Amino acid sequence: MESGAFVKDRLIIAVDGPSGSGKSSVCRAAATQLGADYLDTGAMYRAATWYCLDQQVDLDNEDAVAFAVEELPLKISTDPQHQVITIGQTDVTEAIREPRISEAVSEVATNRKARQLLINAQRRIIDESGFIVAEGRDITTVVAPDAQVRVLLTASAEARLRRRGLQLESESGAAQSAEALQRQVLERDKKDSAASNFTEAADGVAVLDSSDLSFQETVDSLLSRIAAVQQSDTKQKAL
Ligand SMILES: Nc1ncnc2c1ncn2[C@@H]1O[C@H](COP(=O)(O)OP(=O)(O)O)[C@@H](O)[C@H]1O
Numbered sequence: 001m002e003s004g005a006f007v008k009d010r011l012i013i014a015v016d017g018p019s020g021s022g023k024s025s026v027c028r029a030a031a032t033q034l035g036a037d038y039l040d041t042g043a044m045y046r047a048a049t050w051y052c053l054d055q056q057v058d059l060d061n062e063d064a065v066a067f068a069v070e071e072l073p074l075k076i077s078t079d080p081q082h083q084v085i086t087i088g089q090t091d092v093t094e095a096i097r098e099p100r101i102s103e104a105v106s107e108v109a110t111n112r113k114a115r116q117l118l119i120n121a122q123r124r125i126i127d128e129s130g131f132i133v134a135e136g137r138d139i140t141t142v143v144a145p146d147a148q149v150r151v152l153l154t155a156s157a158e159a160r161l162r163r164r165g166l167q168l169e170s171e172s173g174a175a176q177s178a179e180a181l182q183r184q185v186l187e188r189d190k191k192d193s194a195a196s197n198f199t200e201a202a203d204g205v206a207v208l209d210s211s212d213l214s215f216q217e218t219v220d221s222l223l224s225r226i227a228a229v230q231q232s233d234t235k236q237k238a239l
């Protein structure tokens, strides 16, 4: 048998962008439609933060945070329709979305050692899957710069604040104050931008501005970029 005859075609789709640009919801929908896996790397930073708080680790102590992340017994599902995140025996899928985690997560995300450990874990998950939509802040640039599809999903600050406000209101039943929204979206982005550049597209990364697009239009636009890359790949193989 010819070697490599059964090597599965790999397709990695990397999406980055600021808070509230639509990464999680758009990538989950696109992965579902494609039948691909889905990786929410932000959920891994959130889970690491949950664990540090649970273990009463001082978030200002860089080595203590890195040590906690090194021993973090994290499992994350890659089914786009069913997200389950566990730490040891504890299901933290809901708990990592709480405001106390959103307000502390940048401390972990800007810890260089913790970041490298999580990046290694993300690369392993992407590599094991081979057909996956992975989203975060540094997927197109650091985690998977060789991905066939690389997209920076953006939206105006106004659109992102509006979307996050509607999302939090529908989840909790209570409207957020303008100040709380600013803290959770714009201030967090400012802190996070110390660790990665997700405001400008790197070379070879396409910008998808969703400010004036509906949710479905944004999903369709991502899917059509993926289809275009798949078609050009098929053509090259046929040559
Ligand atoms: N193009 C869009 N138009 C309107 N709402 C959107 C659009 N994209 C995403 N949303 C909504 O905005 C909210 C935030 O999206 P989310 O996927 O959580 O963003 P991110 O993962 O980038 O922080 C969600 O309620 C989502 O359904």
Ligand SMILES: Nc1ccn([C@H]2C[C@H](O)[C@@H](COP(=O)(O)OP(=O)(O)O)O2)c(=O)n1
Binding pocket: 018, 019, 020, 024, 041, 042, 043, 045, 046, 105, 106, 109, 110, 135, 136, 137, 138, 139, 188, 192, 195, 196
């Ligand atoms: N690849 C990534 C993904 C997320 N992060 C950081 C930045 C964010 O503040 C947190 C949580 O990410 P998440 O994607 O859940 O953030 P949103 O609430 O969807 O805006 O993790 C990161 O530094 N690098």
